[in-house]
Amino acid sequence: xxxxxxxxxxxxxxxxxxxxxxxxxxxxxxxxxxxxxxxxxxxxxxxxxxxxxxxxxxxxxxxxxxxxxxxxxxxxxxxxxxxxxxxxxxxxxxxxxxxxxxxxxxxxxxxxxxxxxxxxxxxxxxxxxxxxxxxxxxxxxxxxxxxxxxxxxxxxxxxxxxxxxxxxxxxxxxxxxxxxxxxxxxxxxxxxxxxxxxxxxxxxxxxxxxxxxxxxxxxxxxxxxxxxxxxxxxxxxxxxxxxxxxxxxxxxxxxxxxxxxxxxxxxxxxxxxxxxxxxxxxxxxxxxxxxxxxxxxxxxxxxxxxxxxxxxxxxxxxxxxxxxxxxxxxxxxxxxxxxxxxxxxxxxxxxxxxxxxxxxxxxxxxxxxxxxxxxxxxxxxxxxxxxxxxxxxxxxxxxxxxxxxxxxxxxxxxxxxxxxxxxxxxxxxxxxxxxxxxxxxxxxxxxxxxxxxxxxxxxxxxxxxxxxxxxxxxxxxxxxxxxxxxxxxxxxxxxxxxxxxxxxxxxxxxxxxxxxxxxxxxxxxxxxxxxxxxxxxxxxxxxxxxxxxxxxxxxxxxxxxxxxxxxxxxxxxxxxxxxxxxxxx
Ligand code: ARG
Numbered sequence: 001x002x003x004x005x006x007x008x009x010x011x012x013x014x015x016x017x018x019x020x021x022x023x024x025x026x027x028x029x030x031x032x033x034x035x036x037x038x039x040x041x042x043x044x045x046x047x048x049x050x051x052x053x054x055x056x057x058x059x060x061x062x063x064x065x066x067x068x069x070x071x072x073x074x075x076x077x078x079x080x081x082x083x084x085x086x087x088x089x090x091x092x093x094x095x096x097x098x099x100x101x102x103x104x105x106x107x108x109x110x111x112x113x114x115x116x117x118x119x120x121x122x123x124x125x126x127x128x129x130x131x132x133x134x135x136x137x138x139x140x141x142x143x144x145x146x147x148x149x150x151x152x153x154x155x156x157x158x159x160x161x162x163x164x165x166x167x168x169x170x171x172x173x174x175x176x177x178x179x180x181x182x183x184x185x186x187x188x189x190x191x192x193x194x195x196x197x198x199x200x201x202x203x204x205x206x207x208x209x210x211x212x213x214x215x216x217x218x219x220x221x222x223x224x225x226x227x228x229x230x231x232x233x234x235x236x237x238x239x240x241x242x243x244x245x246x247x248x249x250x251x252x253x254x255x256x257x258x259x260x261x262x263x264x265x266x267x268x269x270x271x272x273x274x275x276x277x278x279x280x281x282x283x284x285x286x287x288x289x290x291x292x293x294x295x296x297x298x299x300x301x302x303x304x305x306x307x308x309x310x311x312x313x314x315x316x317x318x319x320x321x322x323x324x325x326x327x328x329x330x331x332x333x334x335x336x337x338x339x340x341x342x343x344x345x346x347x348x349x350x351x352x353x354x355x356x357x358x359x360x361x362x363x364x365x366x367x368x369x370x371x372x373x374x375x376x377x378x379x380x381x382x383x384x385x386x387x388x389x390x391x392x393x394x395x396x397x398x399x400x401x402x403x404x405x406x407x408x409x410x411x412x413x414x415x416x417x418x419x420x421x422x423x424x425x426x427x428x429x430x431x432x433x434x435x436x437x438x439x440x441x442x443x444x445x446x447x448x449x450x451x452x453x454x455x456x457x458x459x460x461x462x463x464x465x466x467x468x469x470x471x472x473x474x475x476x477x478x479x480x481x482x483x484x485x486x487x488x489x490x491x492x493x494x495x496x497x498x499x500x501x502x503x504x505x506x507x508x509x510x511x512x513x514x515x516x517x518x519x520x521x522x523x524x525x526x527x528x529x530x531x532x533x534x535x536x537x538x539x540x541x542x543x544x545x546x547x548x549x550x551x552x553x554x555x556x557x558x559x560x561x562x563x564x565x566x567x568x569x570x571x572x573x574x575x576x577x578x579x580x581x582x583x584x585x
Contacts, residue, residue: 001101001109003514005031005042007074008088012044015069020050031088039081040089041507047084058084095503096495098510103495103561108569110513112154117335120158120328121147124250124257125341127164128242129173131197132249132394134376134384134452135342141441141578142373143340144255145525148576153520158332162324163246163261165239167317169200171221174234175213176203185234191241222313225266235263245395252398253434254578265323269315272322272361273308279359287311291355296347306351318352325352325368326361336367338523343372343447371523374449376441384452402433404454405466409585428585432458432466435579439465442577443529463533465579468570471536472581474543475567478560482549486564489557496558501542508538509565512573525577532573539566 002010012029030045047062054061062084071078076089102109123143126132143159151157176199177184184191184199191199206213224231243259250257273289276282281291283305290305298304308319328334339349349370356362378384386392406429413420440457443464444450460466479486497503508531515531518524548559571581 001098001105001111001513003109003517004074004090004098004510005514008042008044008071011071011074012046012065012069015065016046016050019064019068020054034087039085040076040079040087042088042090043081044086044088047086051084062086090507092497092503095497095506095510099495099497099506099561099565102509102512103565108512108565108572109510110152110516116154116156118156118158118333119150120160120332120334120337121150121340122160122162122324122337123147123340124255125162125164126242126246127167127169128239128261129169129196129200130164131391132246133391134394134397137394137397137437138342138373138376138441138446139340140250140253140255141438142371142446142525143338144253144257144578145438145442145528145576146338146340146371146519146523148578149516149519149525149528152576153516158334159257160328161257161259161261163259165235165261166225166263166266166320168217168221168314169203170224170231170235170238171217171219172203172207173200173238174220174224174231175217176206177234185237188237188240192245196238196241218312218314225314249394249398252395253438254580262317262320262324265320265327268323268327269309269319272319272326275361276308276322276355276359281355281359282308291358293351293354294358295354296351306355318348318355321348321352322356322359322361325356329361329366334366336369338369338371340371340373343374346370346372369523371446373446374444377449377451379451379453381451398434398437401437401454401458402429405429405433405436405458408432408458408466424584428582431580431582432469432585435465435469435574438577438579439468439529442525443533445524445526463529465574468532468536468574469579469582470585471539472567472570472574473583473585475539475563475570476583478548478563482560484560486560486567489561489564493557493561494554495561496555499542499546501538501545502559502562505535505538505542505562505566508535509562509569512569516576528573528577532570535566535569535573539563 008031009029012031016029030049031042032045034040034043044065047058047065051058051061059080062080065086066078066080069078071088074090074094076091079087081087098109121143123146124136124140126136147157147159173196174185180202181191181199203217207217208214220231224235239261249255273282276289276291282289283292284290285305288305288307288311289309290307292303292305294303296304306318307316308322309315325337328337341349349368353362353368356368362368376384384392406425409425409428409432413425436454436457440452441450456462457464458466460470478484495506497506511531515528519528542562546559548556548563551559574581
């Protein structure tokens with residue numbers, strides 16, 4: 001189903017073409033939500049720019065448009081306001097017809113794309129032997145939400161985990177473990193990720209302070225990358241350990257993605273080098289093979305080199321990304337590739353995209369987008385840390401949220417003198433705790449930093465997951481109370497929209513498809529969060545003003561349908577954010 005704005009835009013565009021089309025090439029009709037509900041639901045602002053182009057008074061243009069456009073099926077008679085704005089107010093009959101359409105549509109009016117192109121979403125992508133940090137959590141949550149929205153729209157989405165499994169850290173780690181814990185390099189399961197991370201830290205200290213150690217480590221990487229069996233075996237064991245730990249997090253967060261780490265592209269790296277060479281882009285600089293970037297300069301104002309192959313033969317992060325891009329275009333046949341990482345990597349992406357374009361690896365046929373996000377801060381405004389100043393382990397962060405959410409439920413149950421089975425409490429704590437973490441992240445505009453606060457994210461008030469899940473559960477409780485089966489309200493029951501709050505709710509329910517399309521193009525999941533929050537507030541107002549169970553037919557069924565549609569919209573919307581609902585909480 002076309003969203004209301006799309007329908008209005010189309011009708012306006014057609015009329016405008018008839019009236020002015022021969023004179024000029026038309027801009028879009030500029031249909032926007034009304035600035036004040038007093039003026040109606042939407043307004044068309046096209047008369048002002050058109051007046052400029054045609055050197056006429058905006059009011060005259062607006063009158064010409066009014067005479068030509070026929071919106072009698074959708075709107076009350078149109079009105080001109082101010083210098084030439086056209087106010088549009090939807091008719092009740094039209095609203096009712098639209099509500100009936102979504103009521104009978106399991107997709108609630110969100111149509112599938114007609115050309116389901118293939119989209120790669122590269123997200124999460126932690127590094128082996130290093131702890132997954134909060135940045136990876138953001139990438140995981142945001143990437144998953146984006147992938148879910150695109151999948152729901154019908155795209156063929158390939159979710160890729162570009163795990164850092166091939167860098168200098170292995171040379172360092174293998175060299176260090178050979179010294180202090182050789183068993184870890186030959187036997188599975190002797191380490192857990194916690195140990196691995198602390199070994200990693202110790203190895204890094206050695207690497208930074210001991211030149212000889214550094215040299216041996218670098219040789220170990222080159223050996224590994226050249227396929228030395230002993231180093232390969234050690235590497236496999238280390239990856240296996242990390243992978244298991246990552247999986248625990250993915251399971252908790254219900255994340256599905258395909259691991260295709262940096263190592264996967266190892267065999268393709270020399271091809272990238274020779275292609276850049278053939279394109280005439282490679283220049284030797286201090287023994288390293290580089291591409292000099294356009295528009296980037298170093299401190300001294302000289303062109304900045306992007307190192308493709310180091311003097312010792314090793315390759316870099318960007319080289320792997322070039323190889324991965326080639327593979328995704330040629331083998332995966334991706335039309336669009338979306339990279340979800342912290343904003344700190346913006347330069348990396350701009351740079352390697354530039355090189356890929358200049359080398360002809362990336363052409364107009366493929367769109368690449370970096371989806372950056374900001375930092376997570378502690379309540380003190382600084383980088384999120386534990387009390388003792390250490391980096392917070394993700395698993396601890398998630399467990400803590402669930403623990404606190406359990407405390408909240410227990411307090412609430414005690415206040416209400418309610419008895420519930422332990423399984424119920426466990427389930428609610430788990431769903432709400434994880435939902436709170438995800439929603440707190442997704443509801444922020446991803447480009448800004450945000451402050452991590454358990455209290456805020458778990459609050460039943462405000463733009464939080466518990467608030468939305470609670471709104472959903474409350475609607476479900478109405479059906480229990482009134483012994484109603486929402487699925488059997490009858491396809492032909494009539495919708496009645498009379499009260500202001502009914503109308504407001506209905507209009508909001510009709511916005512879902514527009515919002516989803518908006519998220520699809522902006523890749524900003526917070527737009528969906530804002531919408532769901534707004535919808536819940538509208539619902540609550542409706543519920544306060546309009547009795548649902550204690551009212552006569554046919555109003556009762558009509559209101560129940562509005563309740564059901566709200567619940568379905570919340571459930572669908574939250575599911576696209578990777579968040580579960582609860583029938584009871
Ligand atoms: N492993 C990288 C990191 O932890 C993120 C990788 C993102 N994806 C990519 N294709 N570069 O920062």
